[in-house]
Structure formats: structure tokens, C-alpha cells
Amino acid sequence: MNKNKSKASKIFQVALFALTLGLLAYFCISDNNLMILLYSFHGLNFFWLSLGAGCVVLSWLMDGLVTKLLISAAYDEDYEFRHAFKVTMVGQYFNSITPFAVAGQPMQFLTLTRQGVSSGIALSALVRKYLVYQTTIAGYSLFVILVKYSFFRSRIQGFMALAVIGFLYQSAVVVLLFLFAHSPRFTTKLIEGCVKLLTKIHIVKKPQEAGEKVKNQLEFYIENNKAMQGNRLMKARIYGYTVVELTAVFAVPFFIYKAFHNPGAPFMDMIAAQSFVTMISAYTPLPGAAGAAEGSFLVLFQLFFQPNVIRQAMLLWRFITYYSCIIVGAFFAGLENKAQKREPGFRKDAVQPPVEESGTGPNQPDWKPS
Template identity: 55%
Template sequence: MKKNHALDWKKVFNISLLCLSFGMIIYFCVKDNNLAILIQSFSSLNFFWLIPAVLLIAGVWALEALLYHLIVNSVYPGQYSWKEAFRVTMVGQYFSAVTPFGVAGQPMQLVALSRQGVSSGVAVSVVVRKFLIYQTTLSLYSLGVILLKSSFFESQIHGFLPLALVGFLAQAASVLLLFLFSVSRTFTTKLIQFFFWLLSKLRLVKRPEEKSKRVHAQLESYLNNNKSMNHNWKLSLQLYGLTFLELTVLFSVPFFLYKAYHNPGAPYFDMVSAQAFVTMIAAYTPLPGAAGTSEGSFLVLFNLFFQGETVKQAMLLWRFITYYSTIVVGMFFARLGKKGPELARPEEASGLGQAPEGVSEAPAKKGLVP
């Protein structure tokens, strides 16, 4: 009976994801005749520029998967494929897209990693390390854009800068919280307890207390290894460099749409900066996909570049490419699959370091570098 109940719950969960996905897509299509506006604009688009714009978002997903591939393989060399990393990427992309503040993205990636055979302690470390790298790079990227381009946008749009600064501070605060997770045992312990409590309430984890204890058993190893994270500079440069490239690719989508609508000139850096500001402003919106704020800030900022009414058409196309495509593609990866066999951690793995006393894991010599 318990087995049947578990199977029923998995089916209900997967069907719910499917219904949610289709519901959000339908909402986008019917709201303000968005689909009709997009279809009407296709006849005037330059597909030489439009196709690369669509491919850019696939490039973002591929780079994200490469980051997970590198981090996990630093713990389990040669055992973790890019295909598995791509699934974890799309799980995170999907649940970030459909939940307020993207709150379910990282927890569901942890679940996905665990079902792929990554141990709980390593999975937590990988997800936190990846998110810390992303948020740190995004904050530095945003700071650079503010220093270089804020005067231009402020001269064009009065009252723009305070909104961007609030978003930047929200990003910087998340970096601080992640840093505390990495160095503070008390903070980390309480966060792990909350995390497993949340997963148990969502009925995504069985025996949460038992799993929480297993993670606590590896917590000492995780925290100790953060002290040695500066030893692997090669991995560090790779991760930060790839994340910077990922953000630049994502922020380049509006420029390709700009050219697809036959607009003159090539203000590439200005448009990348404008997209970075859109991301900053939308950072503190508590709705799935930062709904409303993303669209509104895009219209205000990119109205400086697009001619006439094409800015609304571009906004809808940008929104579909960068947000709704994630839901369409991600729903095929977000289903709860079968749990795979545990990955074997080799004695000389360049991963998260030695297990604490009482944990039966072979020691590793090098730590992950954020």
C-alpha cells in the first residue's frame, strides 16, 4: 500500500507540473493578445538575427550544465556526464521560473543530484557552490555596469538609478547569506534543518530527519574544505569565467532582437547593460519570473533603442525566448525519475575533502573553489 501511495504521489506531482506549465503558457498567449501580436510581427522579422537570438538561450543552458559537470566531476572524476548535468540545470531553470523569487530552483536541483547518485553532503555543497559563484559574478557584473553606464541611463530616465541600486543590494545580500552558509556552522545547521523541513512539507523527501542527520555528518567536511578553496585556482578561474560568459550570452538576447527588427546601429554594450539593469530591477519582485517588473523595466529601458511600437513586440519575443521557453523545455526534465546508484567517491578525488570522523567516505585532497 505504501508503494502504491508513493507511485500515486509521483504521478500527481508530474501531472501537476504539466498542468502548471501549460497554464502559464496559455496565460502568456491570451494576455493582451500577446500571441496575436507576436504572429503579426514575424512577417517583418529578419531571421538572420532572430535565429541566433533563440540559440543564445540554449547556449546559456549548455554553459550552466558545463558548470555543474565541472563541479561534480571534481568530486567524482569521470563518473558524471554532461547529460546528467543538463538535467539538473533544466530542473533548476524550471522551478526557478514557476516559483516566487525562484525559491524552489536550488532545492529541486539538490533532489535531482541526489536521485542521480550524488551523496547528500556533496549535493548540498555543489548547489551552494554553484549558486555562490553565480550570484557573486552577477553582483560584480552589475557593479561594473552601474559604474560604467548608470550616468547614461539616469540622464535618459529620471529616477532610474535608485531602482537599480535596490536590485544590486538584493543581489549582494544573497551573496552575503551564501558566504555565511559556507563559513558559519550555526547558520548552516539551521538552514539545513529548514531546508529538509520544507522538502518534507512538500512531500518530496522521505524520512527527512534521517537524511538531515546524514547531511550534518558531512557538514564538518564541507565547512573544513571551504578553508582550502583557494588551492585550486584553475577550477576557480574556469567557473567564474564560464559564469561571466553565461551572463553575457543571456544579456545579449535583446541586441539580436534589436537587429532582427531592422533597427539601425549596433549599441551592443549599451543593450547588454540595459538587460543587466532589467535583471537588477526585477531581482526583488516576489512573483514567478518577476512577472510585471521584468516586462515593465524592459519596455522603459529598451524604448531608448527600439523604433516605434516594435519595443512591445520585442519585449514579448524576449520574454518568450528567455522565460517561457525555459518552462516549455524544462517541464520535460522536471519530472521525478528513478533514483540511480550511488556514485563511488575515489580516494584521490579533487573534491570536497575528507569526511569527518564516523563518515565512511574516502578522503579527498583538494577542495572545490568558488
């Protein structure tokens, strides 16, 4: 059995490696991107370019801090940052290679549970994290519409229609996440529906047993979520980290702009433009929002870059913000061994998850994967 699991894990790792190489090869070959990118390095200011790359690393670190904060809040024992950073990079990788970034959160959930985190805590942490992330993006979208609307409308035809569609999409995601996080009835029906669907397609073979486990974990999720909501300091820190994370990513085009020796410092305008690019990309059903991300960048950032360098700027931006997530994330995306189980040690104010009768169930935490 262990040999089969080890073989499956190796096949999974090889498949991820092959996929990563395939995506990079596509980027290099498509439209002669590699030659254009190499040509663009001539004459660039590498100080500004390194700041742009550093912004992406900063965003990863902030995301890891959010994960660490949410998981550590549930346990007496500290959850190490290196484990939180792995969760972040797993999310970055699978978000980058799947349409609508659908695999990011499920793979992060799997990673957390293999680290020994209770499934209830993992679920509540990821939902709250994603809710904060989407709420912050919606705030940026509203900022673009209210503060920078006249600036973009006078220069880009049809801006308002795209802005409204993007904002409504982000708002709808926030509403659904809010219902999931705060409405037990909605959450129960949604998860029960998922169990029924998985039973019909024969993924879940014991629906009654699975339903009971889901019910226990759901009750724990709701209670744990209530405990998290009451911690205002933690909530402020999470929003603060998320604002820094998004601002760092949105600032990358500005540093690329400066790397091309452009005068002036339209920092806020470029932050707004990048948030709008993210808005448009969010509802594109292709891995990495391929096509929509590049196209919206070329349309919006033609306001700032010269026509002879805007394609090089777009490729640099795409490589720094997207392909770097694939390259670096590939080193973290493999499945790690399950953590050894032990008796849980929760904070006094934390909610304890349900434990299986044997006392050695999968809900017991351990931060030291073997």
C-alpha cells in the first residue's frame, strides 16, 4: 500500500514537472516571446527591475503570514512560517495552471490537512483568507471606479462597461463567500449537495459515514469561524497583510516602467490600472487568464509606456507576476508525507475539533511532517 502511494506521489511530481516545463516552453516559443524578452534586457535599469521582482516575493511572504496567523490562532503550539509558506506556494502554483484558479484552494486544503491541521480549521482559515482577499480586491475595484473613473474614461473607450462588469463579478464572489462564512444553512446545503454529487459519481462510497463526518466538521467549522470573527486585532492584521500583498503585486508595472528609464512617477494611476487588469482577468476561464491578462495590460498600460516597448513591458510583467509563481511554486507543489498524529494542544479560547473514536483520527494536529 505504501509502495503504491509512493509511486503515485512520484508520478504526480513528474506530471507537475512536465506541466511546468510545457508552460515555460509555450511562453518562450509563442510569438517569439523569449527573443523579445531577452532583447528587452538591453539597457534596462536592473535596480528598478529587481524591486519589481521583490514585490512579488513580498506578496508571497504576506500571504504566508496571513495563513500562519489564521492557523496559529487555533492552536496553542505555534504553526511554523515555513509550513505556511508552502501552503502559499502550492496555492500560487495551482491557481496559475488551472482555469478560474479552481485548484488553488483545494490543494491548499489538502496540504494543510497533510501537515496535521484539522480539516475544520483548514476550511475556516482558507474561507476567511479568501473572503478577505476578494473583499480587498473589490475595494480596489471600487477605488478605480470612484477615484480614477474620469482619468480612464477619457482615454479608454468602453471603460465604464468593463469596470462595472469586473466590480459586479468581484462583489458576487464576496457575497457568496460571506454567505458560506456566516450562514450555516447556506453552507450546510452547499456541502450536502457536494457530498450527493460525489456519491453519484462514485467518488464517495459511504455517503452516510461521509455525511456524518461532514456534519461534525461543519459544526466545528461554524464554531471556529465565530471564534475567529471575535478577534478584531487578528482581523485588522489579516486585512493589513492582504492590502500590502495586493499593493505589492499591483506596483510591479510601475517598477517595470521605471526600469525602462521613463520619467515621472504615476504610481497611483498604475496601481489603479493594474487592479483593473486583475479585475478583468478574474472572470477569464483560462489558466492564468491567458489572453485577457496580456490584452488588458496592453490596452491600459499604453497610457504610460511608449509603443515601441509596451510589448516587452507586458512580457516582463507576465514573467515576473505569473510565470515566477509556476517556476517557484513547482518546488513546493508535490505532496508531502502526512504529519504524525498526536494529542492536540489548543489555545484556551480555541474551539476543539471533533476527534474520531480511536483517538488517532485525521483531525489531530502536528506541525512536524515526517
